[in-house]
Amino acid sequence: MGYFGSLLAANLYNRIMPKGKTALLGFVEEGIFSKQCVNVHSPIYDLYDLQLRNWEINSKWDLGQKYDTIICLGTAFFAKDPKDFIKRCYEHLNEGGKLYVDFALGENLRFQNFKIGWVKDWEHEYAYNEYNLAWSTVWDDSFLDNKYFKFFQKCAHDFGYNDIKQAIFKEVPKILDLKFVKKYFTVQVEFYGASITWANEAKKRPILYILLTGTKK
Numbered sequence: 467m468g469y470f471g472s473l474l475a476a477n478l479y480n481r482i483m484p485k486g487k488t489a490l491l492g493f494v495e496e497g498i499f500s501k502q503c504v505n506v507h508s509p510i511y512d513l514y515d516l517q518l519r520n521w522e523i524n525s526k527w528d529l530g531q532k533y534d535t536i537i538c539l540g541t542a543f544f545a546k547d548p549k550d551f552i553k554r555c556y557e558h559l560n561e562g563g564k565l566y567v568d569f570a571l572g573e574n575l576r577f578q579n580f581k582i583g584w585v586k587d588w589e590h591e592y593a594y595n596e597y598n599l600a601w602s603t604v605w606d607d608s609f610l611d612n613k614y615f616k617f618f619q620k621c622a623h624d625f626g627y628n629d630i631k632q633a634i635f636k637e638v639p640k641i642l643d644l645k646f647v648k649k650y651f652t653v654q655v656e657f658y659g660a661s662i663t664w665a666n667e668a669k670k671r672p673i674l675y676i677l678l679t680g681t682k683k
């Protein structure tokens with residue numbers, strides 16, 4: 467299954483309503499986005515991605531202009547300094563602009579053993595090359611009450627996880643405190659979770675996506 471299988475894409479992408487001039491961060495082609503996002507009809511997009519060599523999330527990036535909407539899906543977890551990422555998004559948005567950014571838990575990119583976060587037993591998840599490491603997620607204690615989070619928690623029990631919050635803080639090197647995002651944006655949080663068969667394994671692995679929709683304050 468590729469990133470955002472059809473189940474998750476249907477749920478997540480439909481929430482996104484780009485308005486005005488839009489920057490897609492972590493996209494190499496607009497087709498990936500526009501095909502799956504039913505709310506887009508005549509998109510005006512600029513694409514930014516490591517592979518396009520015009521954006522590196524861990525650099526002091528500057529897009530050279532401001533946007534009405536910034537969309538960053540399946541990519542923000544590469545941020546080693548997620549606070550810096552949020553601040554840069556804020557600076558690149560026009561007044562009242564929208565930020566859509568997601569984070570994941572239980573996403574296993576390279577290694578066989580299931581983990582909640584990105585680092586466990588000396589294995590550090592990466593993608594594209596072994597230096598392009600996954601670093602971050604977002605956290606707020608209110609997540610513990612969410613039904614998708616509870617489902618994720620229940621499934622993770624099968625993999626020996628008893629205290630999910632503790633595991634997240636142990637296995638994810640950089641945790642973005644939702645309170646920090648709220649300093650810059652009015653934020654709505656949505657979750658999508660699933661238990662999926664991964665890499666021909668019989669045992670299903672839970673995966674959780676956390677979508678933040680921020681309106682610039």
Ligand SMILES: C[S@@+](CC[C@H](N)C(=O)[O-])C[C@H]1O[C@@H](n2cnc3c(N)ncnc32)[C@H](O)[C@@H]1O
Nearest residue numbers: 469492493515516517521522523539540541544
């Ligand atoms: C999992 S794909 C997501 C693609 C698309 N956004 C989507 O939702 O289907 C991750 C994307 O992030 C880009 N990427 C990976 N590491 C990056 C980095 N350090 N800086 C900028 N982009 C990066 C990859 O080239 C890839 O296009």
